[in-house]
Amino acid sequence: MPSEQPLHRALGLTDDELDAIRTTLGRDPNPNELAMYAVMWSEHCSYKSSKIYLRTLPTEGRHVLVGPGQDAGAIDIGDGLAVVFKMESHSHPSAIEPYQGAATGIGGIVRDIVAMGARPIASLDPLMFGPLTEERNRWLFAGVVAGIGGYGNCIGVPTLGGEVHFAEPHSTNPAINVMCVGIAPSDRLVTAARAVHEGSLMVLIGAATGRDGIGGVSVLASHTIEEDAAETRPSVQIGDPFAEKLLIEACLELVERDLLEGLQDLGGAGLTCATSESTARSGMGSEIELDAVPLRAPDLEIWEILTSESQERMLAIVHPDRLNDVLEVCDRWGLASSVIGKLVAGSGLTVRKGGEIVAQVPARSLADEGPIYERPVARPGGLEEVERDDPTFSTVKALPLDSFLAVLASPNVASKRWVWEQYDSLVQGGTVAGPGADAAIIRVEGGLKALALSTDGKGRFGHLDPYLGAAHAVAEAARNVAVMGATPLAITNCMNFGNPERPEVMWQFAESIRGMADACRALETPVTGGNVSFYNESGGSGIWPTAVIGMLGLIEDHRLLVRPGFARPGLVVYLLGETFPELGGSEFAEVVLGKVAGRVPALDLEREASLHRVLIEGSRRDLFASAHDCSDGGLAVALAESAFAGDTGFAVSLPGDVPWYVTLFAESASRAVVSTTTDAAPALESLAEEHHVPLFPLGETGGPRMVFDALFEATVEEARAIYEGAIPKLLAG
Amino acid sequence: MRRRPRVGVVTFPGSLDDGDALRAVTSMGGEGVPLWHAHRDLRGVDAVILPGGFSYGDYLRTGAIARFAPIMEEVSTFAEAGGPVVGICNGFQILCEAGLLPGALIRNRQLRFVCRFVEVRVETSLSPLTEGLVPGEVLTVPAKHGEGQFVASAEDLDRIEGEGLVVFRYCAPDGAVDDEHNLNGSLHSIAGVRSQAGNVVGLMPHPEHAVDPDVGPTGGQPMLASLLSYALARV
Numbered sequence: 001m002p003s004e005q006p007l008h009r010a011l012g013l014t015d016d017e018l019d020a021i022r023t024t025l026g027r028d029p030n031p032n033e034l035a036m037y038a039v040m041w042s043e044h045c046s047y048k049s050s051k052i053y054l055r056t057l058p059t060e061g062r063h064v065l066v067g068p069g070q071d072a073g074a075i076d077i078g079d080g081l082a083v084v085f086k087m088e089s090h091s092h093p094s095a096i097e098p099y100q101g102a103a104t105g106i107g108g109i110v111r112d113i114v115a116m117g118a119r120p121i122a123s124l125d126p127l128m129f130g131p132l133t134e135e136r137n138r139w140l141f142a143g144v145v146a147g148i149g150g151y152g153n154c155i156g157v158p159t160l161g162g163e164v165h166f167a168e169p170h171s172t173n174p175a176i177n178v179m180c181v182g183i184a185p186s187d188r189l190v191t192a193a194r195a196v197h198e199g200s201l202m203v204l205i206g207a208a209t210g211r212d213g214i215g216g217v218s219v220l221a222s223h224t225i226e227e228d229a230a231e232t233r234p235s236v237q238i239g240d241p242f243a244e245k246l247l248i249e250a251c252l253e254l255v256e257r258d259l260l261e262g263l264q265d266l267g268g269a270g271l272t273c274a275t276s277e278s279t280a281r282s283g284m285g286s287e288i289e290l291d292a293v294p295l296r297a298p299d300l301e302i303w304e305i306l307t308s309e310s311q312e313r314m315l316a317i318v319h320p321d322r323l324n325d326v327l328e329v330c331d332r333w334g335l336a337s338s339v340i341g342k343l344v345a346g347s348g349l350t351v352r353k354g355g356e357i358v359a360q361v362p363a364r365s366l367a368d369e370g371p372i373y374e375r376p377v378a379r380p381g382g383l384e385e386v387e388r389d390d391p392t393f394s395t396v397k398a399l400p401l402d403s404f405l406a407v408l409a410s411p412n413v414a415s416k417r418w419v420w421e422q423y424d425s426l427v428q429g430g431t432v433a434g435p436g437a438d439a440a441i442i443r444v445e446g447g448l449k450a451l452a453l454s455t456d457g458k459g460r461f462g463h464l465d466p467y468l469g470a471a472h473a474v475a476e477a478a479r480n481v482a483v484m485g486a487t488p489l490a491i492t493n494c495m496n497f498g499n500p501e502r503p504e505v506m507w508q509f510a511e512s513i514r515g516m517a518d519a520c521r522a523l524e525t526p527v528t529g530g531n532v533s534f535y536n537e538s539g540g541s542g543i544w545p546t547a548v549i550g551m552l553g554l555i556e557d558h559r560l561l562v563r564p565g566f567a568r569p570g571l572v573v574y575l576l577g578e579t580f581p582e583l584g585g586s587e588f589a590e591v592v593l594g595k596v597a598g599r600v601p602a603l604d605l606e607r608e609a610s611l612h613r614v615l616i617e618g619s620r621r622d623l624f625a626s627a628h629d630c631s632d633g634g635l636a637v638a639l640a641e642s643a644f645a646g647d648t649g650f651a652v653s654l655p656g657d658v659p660w661y662v663t664l665f666a667e668s669a670s671r672a673v674v675s676t677t678t679d680a681a682p683a684l685e686s687l688a689e690e691h692h693v694p695l696f697p698l699g700e701t702g703g704p705r706m707v708f709d710a711l712f713e714a715t716v717e718e719a720r721a722i723y724e725g726a727i728p729k730l731l732a733g
Numbered sequence: 734m735r736r737r738p739r740v741g742v743v744t745f746p747g748s749l750d751d752g753d754a755l756r757a758v759t760s761m762g763g764e765g766v767p768l769w770h771a772h773r774d775l776r777g778v779d780a781v782i783l784p785g786g787f788s789y790g791d792y793l794r795t796g797a798i799a800r801f802a803p804i805m806e807e808v809s810t811f812a813e814a815g816g817p818v819v820g821i822c823n824g825f826q827i828l829c830e831a832g833l834l835p836g837a838l839i840r841n842r843q844l845r846f847v848c849r850f851v852e853v854r855v856e857t858s859l860s861p862l863t864e865g866l867v868p869g870e871v872l873t874v875p876a877k878h879g880e881g882q883f884v885a886s887a888e889d890l891d892r893i894e895g896e897g898l899v900v901f902r903y904c905a906p907d908g909a910v911d912d913e914h915n916l917n918g919s920l921h922s923i924a925g926v927r928s929q930a931g932n933v934v935g936l937m938p939h940p941e942h943a944v945d946p947d948v949g950p951t952g953g954q955p956m957l958a959s960l961l962s963y964a965l966a967r968v
Binding site: 146149150153154155156240241242243245246333334420421422423424425426427428429430431432443558559 | 746747749750752753756757785786787789790791792845846847848849875877879939941942945947948949
């Protein structure tokens with residue numbers, strides 16, 4: 001820690017924040033207390049820049065059991081079951097140490113789900129990197145994927161994909177998000193509403209506390225990444241997935257046997273966060289004995305014990321009568337456990353070491369009463385010119401076939417098999433549709449219901465128009481779920497942005513929240529929680545503002561789910577929805593025209609909702625032979641992916657009065673490519689008409705070739721080789 | 734009525750596919766019996782499965798610590814008496830470490846974890862997983878591992894091949910064994926082997942993840958059906 005500046009600034013607190021602490025305590029804080037406030041009032045933990053915006057999100061709905069503010073949100077899926085889900089980022093640690101950064105990101109989000117009393121049943125990883133043409137980006141990409149696999153595969157939770165995007169602004173700042181989904185009987189959820197008692201014990205379960213991850217939330221996650229970033233590597237935590245697996249099993253057994261009054265994970269801000277939040281929620285005070293905390297190194301300083309982010313630890317609130325049972329369960333799973341404190345009357349958090357009080361603060365002042373900022377907001381200059389430079393009106397010299405193959409080979413569009421084959425997507429035995437489909441489908445044990453999960457972020461759209469970027473992300477995530485026949489129920493999210501102290505970034509954030517809120521209201525998918533990741537920037541230049549949406553959908557009978565592949569010849573192919581002259585922000589514009597500019601496609605949320613109704617109703621009535629979202633790369637890519645997935649070609653006719661590049665590559669919203677039998681076609685046509693969704697017949701499936709009218713054709717096999725080979729080829733350098 | 738064969742599935746700390754194995758055994762008509770690593774008790778089962786996962790985190794070497802678990806003494810005694818023992822993935826690694834199966838498993842040739850449905854060709858009917866099957870038959874099952882490359886000394890490999898101990902090989906859908914379909918670089922594309930006596934078998938792919946048509950191909954059904962009838966024959 002540099003000595004030339006005052007301690008509070010070195011810890012990341014401002015002078016005003018120090019004054020606020022003084023006012024709260026009525027005295028100067030001691031260094032331990034200062035360290036506690038520094039982590040709890042960090043941007044990462046306190047949401048001080050985002051809170052006023054997050055309050056505007058729609059959070060209520062008939063399925064919502066638990067909304068934002070707890071470890072994770074919970075949705076009622078009927079039959080007495082709750083689905084618990086949440087998304088987080090681990091971008092900063094991953095930018096410094098990709099394997100451990102990504103690995104511990106998985107560990108953290110999984111413990112959030114376990115803390116709700118739910119068994120983790122799936123995770124998905126939306127990732128954004130710089131271009132793979134640069135060696136450092138290849139190192140980050142390979143390291144992050146290996147870290148996700150290395151940790152996720154070892155804890156028995158299937159990783160069902162996610163998504164991967166590549167863009168230059170992510171070169172120094174990869175965005176590493178992870179969503180975890182769990183399931184529990186609704187009446188067994190461990191929520192803040194549980195009764196706790198004066199004299200109840202705080203039991204720390206799991207790993208010993210070490211010097212890893214000191215200041216992870218304040219040093220790493222709440223500052224931009226600059227050239228000396230490698231020096232902060234000791235702030236990255238080290239994961240032990242084996243310990244996590246034991247922790248999952250032990251905690252779930254404790255919950256199943258109803259031995260706990262409360263349960264909280266230790267992640268960001270470590271023991272300080274877990275004890276202050278548990279205490280604040282209890283409405284009581286607490287006394288913590290640091291001598292009882294098992295340490296990896298005997299010489300840990302007090303403030304280090306209080307803020308260490310050592311992984312694989314949980315804090316349980318236990319009635320004294322149940323203590324022996326709790327300790328026995330931990331012991332059987334080979335986990336250390338120790339009573340480190342208890343709930344007492346009052347509202348203070350008192351920390352002792354060696355019999356002396358080393359910190360004493362109001363618990364709520366740490367957990368709930370952090371600073372709230374209304375930071376200045378300013379629309380960035382130059383957006384109008386970028387919008388006017390719309391590629392829709394560019395002169396296109398490229399040939400149709402070359403354009404098609406170039407878009408297929410773009411790593412944003414190309415197959416992510418190299419990534420998801422490194423993830424165990426099958427463990428737990430419920431994976432009905434794994435990575436590679438529009439949404440992952442996972443069966444709910446004991447019935448026909450299945451969950452549909454999708455994650456979507458639209459960085460390029462967000463860069464051009466953050467409002468529409470976020471709204472499109474919600475729409476696409478919902479569409480990905482609906483296209484397989486599931487009803488979108490609710491979202492979680494991870495907001496990936498630059499430095500909030502810059503008014504332009506704050507404007508992007510405000511616009512994104514507005515877009516997400518509008519879309520969630522229109523599509524009736526409330527926000528149950530999420531995460532804000534600021535300071536994703538270096539040298540004054542931020543990442544593309546990206547709202548990543550994690551959508552939860554429900555399908556009542558998984559046997560009716562619709563898959564994306566053209567399964568056999570002789571099917572009628574339709575475009576459901578309408579294409580407009582909208583090449584702004586498209587993959588085609590970037591890859592073929594070299595342009596990230598223009599007007600982002602319009603989004604009519606009513607049209608979007610109608611499309612979903614047709615998709616869901618059509619699936620219930622078994623009208624679709626296939627259905628696939630039409631978005632990144634446009635119609636051409638949607639058709640090609642349907643052909644690859646079903647190993648069947650097609651021939652389609654294209655309208656003569658629209659430029660081919662608009663028809664094939666515009667990324668207009670609210671569309672899907674579907675196929676059906678000639679017998680079911682009339683019923684589908686009337687269903688679409690009933691919901692006022694345009695349905696354009698395109699052609700027919702069959703043969704080994706993909707025939708785009710008289711424009712061009714390619715064999716399924718050749719095109720697939722390009723699509724599958726693009727990322728491995730780039731990685732080969 | 735004949736009783737259902739009881740198949741024990743051992744849970745080590747870090748086992749992951751134990752629940753899946755129990756479910757698969759039950760769905761195939763057997764009785765799944767959970768066994769705990771720390772107990773010296775097989776609960777009178779007719780067959781034992783050592784399931785997939787990362788026992789003890791696989792921190793020293795895959796399977797190297799699990800072989801010293803108290804229950805492994807019982808498993809060895811059971812195997813010596815001719816009892817059917819199946820090791821899947823990490824279970825295969827444990828059986829190799831315990832000396833119950835020949836060879837060893839090292840990091841995949843590509844140095845990456847791989848999760849994929851693969852084809853395997855049955856090489857012998859003389860194992861608890863292939864009793865009712867015909868050599869040459871091709872089954873589709875998933876594999877998911879980072880350390881599944883089968884290796885053995887030249888001498889051991891000769892013996893393994895010479896004595897017909899290879900049970901499964903990775904292959905193309907038509908049964909052809911070639912380098913392209915060798916998932917992890919295993920010697921002679923070996924995906925599974927058996928003991929000399931024939932009652933202990935280990936394989937890297939996961940038959941327990943291939944019994945339910947709702948979640949994918951069903952190449953594991955005939956393997957587990959074989960195990961159940963093998964176990965029943967001993968009752």
